[in-house]
Every structure is written in structure tokens, then in C-alpha cells.
Amino acid sequence: MSENKVPVMAHMLAEGKVPDILFWVGCAGSFDQRAQKVTVAFIKILNNLGINYAVLGTEEACTGDPARRAGNEFVFQMLAQQNIATLNGYGIRKIVTTCPHCFNIIKNEYPALGGKYEVVHHSQLLQSLIDEGRLKIKGGAFKGKKVTYHDSCYLGRANDVYEAPRDVIRALDADLVEMRSCGKRGMCCGAGGAQVFKEEERGKLRVNTKRTQQALEVDPDYLAVACPYCNMMLSDGVKEVENTKVKVIDLAELVAQANEL
Amino acid sequence: MQIIQIALFILISVASISLFLVQAKRIYDNIMLGRKEKIHDDPIWGIQQMLLIAFGQKKMFKITSAALLHLVIYVSFLITQIELIEVFVDGFTGGHRSVYHFFENHRWVFFQHLYYLSINMIEILSVLAFFATIAFLWRRNILKVPRLSMSELNGWPKLDANLILVFELALIIFIFSMNIGDRALQLKGTSAHYPVLNGGGFIVSGLIAPAFQNLPEGLLIGLERFGWWGHILLVLVFLNYIPNSKHLHLMLAFPNTYFSRKEPKGEMINMPGVMNEVKAMFDPSFTPPEVEGEVKFGAKDATDLSWKSLLDAYACTECGRCTAVCPANQTGKLLSPRLIMMRTRDRIEDIGKGIREHGPEFSDNKSLLGDYITKEEILACTTCNACVEECPVTISPLNIILELRRSLVMEASDAPAEWNTMFTNIENNQAPWQFSPSDRMKWADDL
Incomplete structure (x- = not known):
């Protein structure tokens, strides 16, 4: 459908257009089948509202987050400096991303390397769009x-974003129920710190299993997430217990589905 | 008799305060073995953090019951320090309640009231602290709150925790035996050394003293002296016990919260050395600035850590709130953030001791990573910041874990095979998985 064309930065520049905001898709949003659906949902929202945005397309590269958290500063620096060169080259000022890990690293760690942008997570953008009407x-x-x-660690504790995602859920007229461990005390899904790229260490159970159990305690219809890695981990957790009722769903998907996009 | 007491008091106080200063210097030197790092240059903000978090106990209140019990003991400890002023004046002069009599002689009525108010507050808080201490002992040994009875605390840490609580009980008993003995002697009215205070008895001991007033004078003097000497001796012993105990937090919580990190919790500390090296790779016209000394990637040993991480280790009181919320620990992994702090402190103590005994070139062929903290522990961390968020005195076990990981991966090249694959993928495909970069927008095909 033509209204769902995705504006790519390089093409926009060639046409002499400047986007208001760059949508940083992230590796998960680009390649992971589950996260791709979230990317598409978010694109539909942006297009539907006529937001002047662009994506980097094939010029986007991993932010370097998993490498840095796993201790490999060299790989991080290479990717980060490459990305900053691309972003600065296009004169990007504002970035939105559906991945809290990309959000955190571009917002907090790129400035020291010369990449200074206003960075928002998609939950914050959605919230402000709702607030603005x-x-x-x-x-x-x-x-x-x-x-x-389910609070993403890199959104919540790492950057104190607790309310924006909840405000989006409240706007749906849904019944928001909190898990016993939520907000500042929200338990990790088990993916962060590059854990998702290797087997867990020896233990009694997997982190995502435990977190899924906590979520199922409140018997929800939907387990809302705001991070592609939380999405993967909790989807696996729900599959593991063969629960067919609860759906793990991203905020962008909730909004897109509510508006039948 | 009087003169012997004064001489003994001066000797013991000077000796124990000197010993304390030697121990404080030892800890300061150990912390300074760490890597230099500027934490922040905003003293106003630092003081705010200190007032809110250390003085105001803000983060303690994440667990209400423990916070209230701790608050009672903390406030009672702070207020009791007022009485210590008089104990020292009396000790040096051989006087009795010198501060009160000083106010009385000068007819400073307001200060006489203030004196009564202080002692009465000490008495009330001491009673509350007595029960709070019993509650703490009960939580630790009978109720066995999980984080306080984990096997990682077996041995000295468990004994240390209980010893401190017993110290506290003893301190309270001494305070009351002093005040009760004193008041009973006043009521008896036979000893010139214990004249009646014109304000009457104190709020708690005044109620109990009448029951003691018929005891022989010698016995009552003994009771008062037992309390007075017991109090001050225990304070001086405690002063020198603290530097060797988890209880050091009662001093170091203050500088540690002052030096809280201002950055968002998610921000990892940059490595300018690596940044400049990579920058020079991309831009041959850029010459990286000269780096002084040996270039190290991350921390293999405690001395490679920032001095702040070492201060963190000394400020830790092993409450285990971090471990209780750690997702790795909760799912049975080896990692315990509390143990990271305890092992870091053990290591820097061992290095400090070695240096004092064998000189600055000391080496025992051990290191923090490997001999004190294992690879398995640091690999289990999800960097979720739950431990950092939970700590009542703004300690970051995460910074230590991440620095150790940097050393493991960049110095020892000992990353798990799956991580090495991920690194290669990022380098070659600009994504952690083996997908072609040209497929990066395939998701848009379905639109």
C-alpha cells in the first residue's frame, strides 16, 4: 500500500527533504521476526499520523550495545563511531527507537563520542502524541x-522512564494491572547485558521463566512490553508454560491494533 | 582514686583514638590504590544526595519494616553522641555531669532544659533501640530473613553482624545502669559526688531508680561507674572495631552518597583510550593523545578498579538487598552482587596488607578476577541495575562486574564462544546475528 511507504534517509536527502525525526529501527526490529511486526506497527502509526520521519535503512548498523555490555569496547567503538558519522552526516537532531537498548546507548553513551541527539523511546513519542491530541x-x-x-530495565531503572508506557496503556481504556515486582523493582527478562546472545549460566531456572511466572500470577490477557528483547524472552516464557491465553504484545502493536491500522 | 580514673581515662582515650586514626588511614590508603576518576564536580548536588540518602535514609524505606527498625537505632546512635561530649568532659576533669552543672552555675535555664530534653530523648530512643536490636537479632537468627541467612554469609560476616547487635544491647544496658545508679545515689542523698540535679530524674531511669535507692551506697557507686566506664570503653572498642567490620557503613555511607554518580544508571563508563585508538583508525589525521603509564583494558585486579568502587566495597554493610533482587541470583546462578562487594573489599584489604608488609612492588600472583570473583559469576549478570537501584547507600556492584568483563574479554580474550560469534557478526554484518546488511530493510517488503 502506498500510504505505508517507508521514507529512507538517503532518498529524502536526494529529494531535498529533511525529516523531523529519525526512526532508529535497531537490529532486532530489522531482523527478528517477532520484532519486525512491532516495527511495522510503529511505521503504520507514524504514517497514519503523517509524521515527517525517515529510517536509515541499510545504512543503519548495530549500536554496539551488546558488544560493550559483553566487555568488547573495540567492537562497540567501531560501530558507534560509524553510526555517529552517518547520523552527523545527515544532520540528525532527533531520534526515536522502539528498542530501549538502542535508546539508552544513543542517548547516554554516544554524546561522549561526539553523537549528541535528542533521543526518545517510542513509548515517550506515543505518549506525547496522545497528550497533544x-x-x-x-x-x-x-x-x-x-x-x-513489564518494565524494560533499560527504559525503567536505566533511564527512569516508568510512566510513558503506562500512560499509553491507560489511553487504551484497558485494565492496567501491576505485577508484584514492577516499576523500579521490575524484574529483568533475562536478555540484557548480552545474555540473549549466549546460554545462561548454571542455575535452577531461566530468568525469563521466572519473570513469566510473575506475570502470569496476575492472570493478564495481554503482557505488554516496550522492548524487542523482553518480547522475545517473555514470548518464549509463555510458550514454555503452554499458556494460550496471554499474548505478549508491544505498545506499538497495542496502539496499532486499537486503531485498526 | 579520682586521679587514677582520670589518668586511666586519658590513657585509654588517647590510645584508642590514635589506633582508630591509624586504621582510618589504612582504609584511606587502600581506597586510594584504586584508579583515579572524577565522579562529579557538583558539591551542592553531592551534599543533597548525602543529606537525603545517608542522613535522611531515603533509600532504606524501600523495605518499610527494616527501615523503621534501622531508623530507631540510627537516630538513637546519633543522639547518644551528644551525651558522649559530657562523658569526655567528666572523664578528663573527674567531674560529674559537668555540662549540666556548668549550665546550672551560670543560671542558663534554657540550656538546663535542653540538657534534660537531650538525656530524655536518649533514654526513650535507647529503650526503642533496645527492642529494635532484639528485632534485628530475631530477624537474623530466628526468623532467618533469606537475604540475612544465606550461606555466603557463613563465618565472619554472620558473627560480625551479630556481634554489632550485641554491642548495641550492651551499650544500652550501660547507659541505663549509669543513669539509674546516678539517680538512686541522688535520691539517697549521701554522696557529695552525686548532688541532686534540680530538674529531677530522667524520664526512664527516674522511674526505676527509686527501687534501687535502698541499696548500699558502695554498690550504687559501683553500678554508676560500671555504666559510665562500660559505656565509654565500649564506644572506644567499637570505634576500633568498626574499621574491620561491615559496620564501617555508618561512617562511609556519607562520603559514598556524596560521590553518587550523576549519570543515568544505564550509562556505561567510556574508555577514552579505546575511543581514540578507533578514532585514529577511521581518521588517519587524528593522533591519539599520549597515555601515561601501562594501558589496561578493564579491571583484572582490585587496584584496576576506580577508587569509587573500592569506597563502595568499604561502604557495604552486607544487607543483601542487592542479591535479593538480582535476577541471576533469584534463578540460582552463582552471581551475588553482595558477594562481589565483599570479595572486592577482601581483595583490596589483602593487597593493602601486602604492600604495607612487603613494599609497593608486592605481588601474590592472585587477582580479583579468578581468585576472588569467578568468570561464571560475572558472566551471569544481565546489567539490569536492580542491585544498583536497591542499594541504600548508592553502591554499584554493576560497575565492578562490567570492568571485570572488559578485562576478561579484552585482556584475557576469554569470552564465551557464543559472544565471540556475536562480536564477529557485529563487525561483519553490523548486527549481532548472521544476516546480510543488505537485508536490513526486508521487513518493509510486507508493507
Whole structure:
């Protein structure tokens, strides 16, 4: 469909256009099948609202987050400096991303390397669009549904973003229920710090199993996430217990589905 | 008799305060063995953090019951320091309640009231602290709160924790035996050394003293002296016990919260050396600035850590709130953030001792990574910051873990095979998985 064309930065520049905001898709959003659906949902929201954005497309590269957290500063520096060169080359000022790991590293760690941008997570962009009245959520689809929100560590504790994702869920008219461990005390899904790229160390159970158990305690219809890695981990966790009721779903998907995009 | 007491008091106080200063210097020197690092240059903000978090106990209140019990003991400890002023004046002069009599002689009525208020507060708080201490002992030994009875605390840490609580009970008993003995002697009215205070008895001991007033004078003087000497001796013993105990937190919580990190918790500390090297690779016209001394990647030993991480280790009181919320620990992995702090402290103590005994070139062929903290522990961390968020005195076990990982991966090239694959993928495909960079926008095909 033509209204869902994705503006790529290089093409925009050739046409002499400047985007207001760059959508940083991230590796998971680009390659992981589950996260790709979130990317598409978010693109649909952006297109639907007529937001002047662009993506880097094939010029985007890993932020270097997993390498840095795993202790490999060289690989991180190579990727980060390469990305900063690309972003600065295009004169990018504002970035939105659906991945809290990309969000954290571009916002907090790129400035020391010469990459200074205003960076927002998609939950924050959605929240401000709702607040401004630009994004109106049709009630209905999630009315009365029990939704619990799993805080991403890199959004919550790492950057103190706790309310924006919850505000988006509240805007759905859904019944937001909190897990016993939430907000500042929210338990990790087990993916961060490059854990998702290797087997877990010896232990009694997997982190995502434990976190899924906590989520299922509140018996939700939807387990809302705001991170592609939380999405992977908790989807696996839900599959493991063969729970067919609860759906792990990203905030962008909730909004897109509510508005039948 | 009087003169012997004064001489003894001066001797013991000077000796124990000197010993304390020697121990404090030892800890300061050990912390300074760490890597230099500027934490922040905002003293106003630092003081705010200190007032809120250390003085105001803000982060303690994440667990209300423990926070209230701790608050009672903490406030009672702070207030009791007021009485210590008089104990020292009396000790040096051989006087009795010199501060009160000084106010009385000068007819400073307001200060006389203030004196009563202080002692009454000490008495009330001491009673509360007595029960709070019992509650702490109960939580630790009978209720066995999981984080306080984990096997990683077996041995000295467990004994240390209980010893401190017993010290506290003894201190409270001494305070009351002093005040009760004193008041009973006043009521008896036979000893010139214990004249009646014109404000009457103190709020708690005044209630109990009448029951003691018929005891022989010698016995009552003994009771008062037992309390007075017991109090001050225990304070001086405690002063020298603290530097060797987890209880050092009662001093170091203050500088440690002052030196809280201002950056968001998610921000990892940059490595300018590597940054410049990579910059020079991309831009041949850029010459990296000369680096002084040996270039190290991350921390293999405690001395490679920032001095702040070493201060963190000394400020840790092993409460285990970090370990209780650690996702790795909760799922049975070897990692325990508390143990990271305990081992770091053990290591820097061992290095400090070695240097004092064998000179600055001391080496025992051991290192923090490997001999004190294992690879398996640091690999289990998800960098979720739960431990950092939870710590009541803003300690970061995460910074230590990440520095150790840097050494493991960059110095020892000992990353797990799957991580090496991930590194290669990022370098070759600009993504942690083996996908072609040209497929990066394939998701848009379905639109």
C-alpha cells in the first residue's frame, strides 16, 4: 500500500527533504521476526499520523550495545563511531527507537563520542502524541482487557522512564494491572547485558521463566512490553508454560491494533 | 582514686583514638590504590544526595519494616553522641555531669532544659533501640530473613553482624545502669559526688531508680561507674572495631552518597583510550593523545578498579538487598552482587596488607578476577541495575562486574564462544546475528 511507504534517509536527502525525526529501527526490529511486526506497527502509526520521519535503512548498523555490555569496547567503538558519522552526516537532531537498548546507548553513551541527539523511546513519542491530541485512540478493542506491563530495565531503572508506557496503556481504556515486582523493582527478562546472545549460566531456572511466572500470577490477557528483547524472552516464557491465553504484545502493536491500522 | 580514673581515662582515650586514626588511614590508603576518576564536580548536588540518602535514609524505606527498625537505632546512635561530649568532659576533669552543672552555675535555664530534653530523648530512643536490636537479632537468627541467612554469609560476616547487635544491647544496658545508679545515689542523698540535679530524674531511669535507692551506697557507686566506664570503653572498642567490620557503613555511607554518580544508571563508563585508538583508525589525521603509564583494558585486579568502587566495597554493610533482587541470583546462578562487594573489599584489604608488609612492588600472583570473583559469576549478570537501584547507600556492584568483563574479554580474550560469534557478526554484518546488511530493510517488503 502506498500510504505505508517507508521514507529512507538517503532518498529524502536526494529529494531535498529533511525529516523531523529519525526512526532508529535497531537490529532486532530489522531482523527478528517477532520484532519486525512491532516495527511495522510503529511505521503504520507514524504514517497514519503523517509524521515527517525517515529510517536509515541499510545504512543503519548495530549500536554496539551488546558488544560493550559483553566487555568488547573495540567492537562497540567501531560501530558507534560509524553510526555517529552517518547520523552527523545527515544532520540528525532527533531520534526515536522502539528498542530501549538502542535508546539508552544513543542517548547516554554516544554524546561522549561526539553523537549528541535528542533521543526518545517510542513509548515517550506515543505518549506525547496522545497528550497533544494528535494520536487519538479508538476505544473498544482493549476495553476491559487485563493488561500488565513489564518494565524494560533499560527504559525503567536505566533511564527512569516508568510512566510513558503506562500512560499509553491507560489511553487504551484497558485494565492496567501491576505485577508484584514492577516499576523500579521490575524484574529483568533475562536478555540484557548480552545474555540473549549466549546460554545462561548454571542455575535452577531461566530468568525469563521466572519473570513469566510473575506475570502470569496476575492472570493478564495481554503482557505488554516496550522492548524487542523482553518480547522475545517473555514470548518464549509463555510458550514454555503452554499458556494460550496471554499474548505478549508491544505498545506499538497495542496502539496499532486499537486503531485498526 | 579520682586521679587514677582520670589518668586511666586519658590513657585509654588517647590510645584508642590514635589506633582508630591509624586504621582510618589504612582504609584511606587502600581506597586510594584504586584508579583515579572524577565522579562529579557538583558539591551542592553531592551534599543533597548525602543529606537525603545517608542522613535522611531515603533509600532504606524501600523495605518499610527494616527501615523503621534501622531508623530507631540510627537516630538513637546519633543522639547518644551528644551525651558522649559530657562523658569526655567528666572523664578528663573527674567531674560529674559537668555540662549540666556548668549550665546550672551560670543560671542558663534554657540550656538546663535542653540538657534534660537531650538525656530524655536518649533514654526513650535507647529503650526503642533496645527492642529494635532484639528485632534485628530475631530477624537474623530466628526468623532467618533469606537475604540475612544465606550461606555466603557463613563465618565472619554472620558473627560480625551479630556481634554489632550485641554491642548495641550492651551499650544500652550501660547507659541505663549509669543513669539509674546516678539517680538512686541522688535520691539517697549521701554522696557529695552525686548532688541532686534540680530538674529531677530522667524520664526512664527516674522511674526505676527509686527501687534501687535502698541499696548500699558502695554498690550504687559501683553500678554508676560500671555504666559510665562500660559505656565509654565500649564506644572506644567499637570505634576500633568498626574499621574491620561491615559496620564501617555508618561512617562511609556519607562520603559514598556524596560521590553518587550523576549519570543515568544505564550509562556505561567510556574508555577514552579505546575511543581514540578507533578514532585514529577511521581518521588517519587524528593522533591519539599520549597515555601515561601501562594501558589496561578493564579491571583484572582490585587496584584496576576506580577508587569509587573500592569506597563502595568499604561502604557495604552486607544487607543483601542487592542479591535479593538480582535476577541471576533469584534463578540460582552463582552471581551475588553482595558477594562481589565483599570479595572486592577482601581483595583490596589483602593487597593493602601486602604492600604495607612487603613494599609497593608486592605481588601474590592472585587477582580479583579468578581468585576472588569467578568468570561464571560475572558472566551471569544481565546489567539490569536492580542491585544498583536497591542499594541504600548508592553502591554499584554493576560497575565492578562490567570492568571485570572488559578485562576478561579484552585482556584475557576469554569470552564465551557464543559472544565471540556475536562480536564477529557485529563487525561483519553490523548486527549481532548472521544476516546480510543488505537485508536490513526486508521487513518493509510486507508493507
